[in-house]
Amino acid sequence: MKKEQVVNCQFSVWYPIFKKHSIKSLILPLPQNVIDYLLDDGTLVVSGSDHNTQQTHANNSDSDAEEDIQAPEFPEFTSKVQEAINALGGRVFPKLNWSAPRDANWIALNSSLQCDSLRDIFLLFKSSDFITHDLAQPFLACSDQDSPDPVINYELVLRKWSELIPGGEFRCFVKENKLIAISQRDYTQYYQHVWKQEEQICHAIQGFFSQHIQYNFLDEDFVFDVYRDSQGRVWLIDVNPFGEVTDSLLFSWEELTGGGGIAQHGFYPYVQEGPAFRCTTSEVTVQPSPCLSYRIPRDFVDLSTGEDAYKLIDFLKLVRWCYKTFVI
Ligand SMILES: Nc1ncnc2c1ncn2[C@@H]1O[C@H](COP(=O)(O)OP(=O)(O)O)[C@@H](O)[C@H]1O
Ligand SMILES: [Mg+2]
Numbered sequence: 001m002k003k004e005q006v007v008n009c010q011f012s013v014w015y016p017i018f019k020k021h022s023i024k025s026l027i028l029p030l031p032q033n034v035i036d037y038l039l040d041d042g043t044l045v046v047s048g049s050d051h052n053t054q055q056t057h058a059n060n061s062d063s064d065a066e067e068d069i070q071a072p073e074f075p076e077f078t079s080k081v082q083e084a085i086n087a088l089g090g091r092v093f094p095k096l097n098w099s100a101p102r103d104a105n106w107i108a109l110n111s112s113l114q115c116d117s118l119r120d121i122f123l124l125f126k127s128s129d130f131i132t133h134d135l136a137q138p139f140l141a142c143s144d145q146d147s148p149d150p151v152i153n154y155e156l157v158l159r160k161w162s163e164l165i166p167g168g169e170f171r172c173f174v175k176e177n178k179l180i181a182i183s184q185r186d187y188t189q190y191y192q193h194v195w196k197q198e199e200q201i202c203h204a205i206q207g208f209f210s211q212h213i214q215y216n217f218l219d220e221d222f223v224f225d226v227y228r229d230s231q232g233r234v235w236l237i238d239v240n241p242f243g244e245v246t247d248s249l250l251f252s253w254e255e256l257t258g259g260g261g262i263a264q265h266g267f268y269p270y271v272q273e274g275p276a277f278r279c280t281t282s283e284v285t286v287q288p289s290p291c292l293s294y295r296i297p298r299d300f301v302d303l304s305t306g307e308d309a310y311k312l313i314d315f316l317k318l319v320r321w322c323y324k325t326f327v328i
Contacts, residue, residue: 001243003142007150008218010097011157014239021212022236023093023159026084028077030096030154037072038125039135074118081118084158091161094121097154098138098240101128114161121156141245164237167191168228171249172205172275173256175242177220179209181262183249184279185225194279201228202277208234250278 007013012027085092091114093100104127105113108120115121125131133140139149169185182205184194194201205226213224213236221242227235240246244253255262262276 001142001241001245002144003139003147003150005219005221005241005243006098006138006142006245007152009222009239009241010152010155011095012097012153012155014217015157017216018212018236018239021208021234023162024088025157025159026088028080028084028156028158030156031074031077033072034074034077035135035154037074038122038131078118081121081156081158085116088158088160091116092158093161094124095157095159096125096131096134097152097157099128099130099134101125101131103130104128141243164227165230167194168230169237170201170205170226170228171247172209172224172226173242173248173251174209174213174217174220174222174224175256177214179206179214179275181251181256181276182278183251185249187250187280190280190282195281198277198279200232202274204228204232204234206274212236250280251276 011025015022015025015027093113094115095101100113101124102113104124105111107123107127108114113124115124135154138152139145166186166189167184171183171185172179173181173183182202184191205228208226209224217239219242223240223242223246225237225240227237229235242256248256251262
């Protein structure tokens, strides 16, 4: 995978091309001071709303131990974000150039990525390794390490919140402009209707690909994610680089990149006309959710699902204070 492939998969590159077939979204440039704030591990205080921030400070004001950490304020950016959220119906799904903070949903009040303010977005972003990866080392897995890193203009992507049923999501692998494989995206679950409607699903996705996607993207190798809604209409959800940084789900990268053809369901290898389709076929194969390993211990989760997730932040600050006071 080359750096250019990663550059091409940025939201602001693919979205304008496929806008008609995707979820309504707005892109806001991320100011440098916001990027610095997101990358700063030390600042646990979440910025973005004045009354809650004051409340956080009030809670801490009688503790001399707490150094004076001020939540940075970004008034201009905050109002732009709020305006965009309102224009998208008041609830959004946030991401950066490539990634959403999927590994951090445990910290949100509702254990979801649904946000209605910049404060919600910051809480998720500051808790996410996926977001840090986008900001700090987006080209880490590229093979052309000797070439200079392309300049990235960081962007906050706000997408209209949509209740997607996980069984309707599929990942599609395109090699040399051919759709070679389709995998159920949430492979941890068995969805009987997916297993039963395999042919219709495959047909619908192939049609969508040949009509709208094929030859329209900047690269000939890429991975796109789709959602098939209850009416059978297919929507583009995301575009990802064709390579190890992208989860190959029910396939392996050796199968996808090798020339040997892809076995249907891994049972009998044969080279076929259309794409190989894989879904989870029984309860037996159900696996733990891949983001589970990003979760923190149960006590922390309980704390974060209480009336106020920001209690968790106060708690973490206390832990840090104890650490500084007693350990160092
Ligand atoms: N607009 C949206 N509203 C609600 N959920 C969404 C939305 N867009 C994506 N999702 C959910 O979040 C998941 C991850 O989104 P995606 O854009 O592919 O991020 P990433 O590239 O970081 O995995 C999707 O599989 C889907 O379940
Ligand atoms: Mg993606």
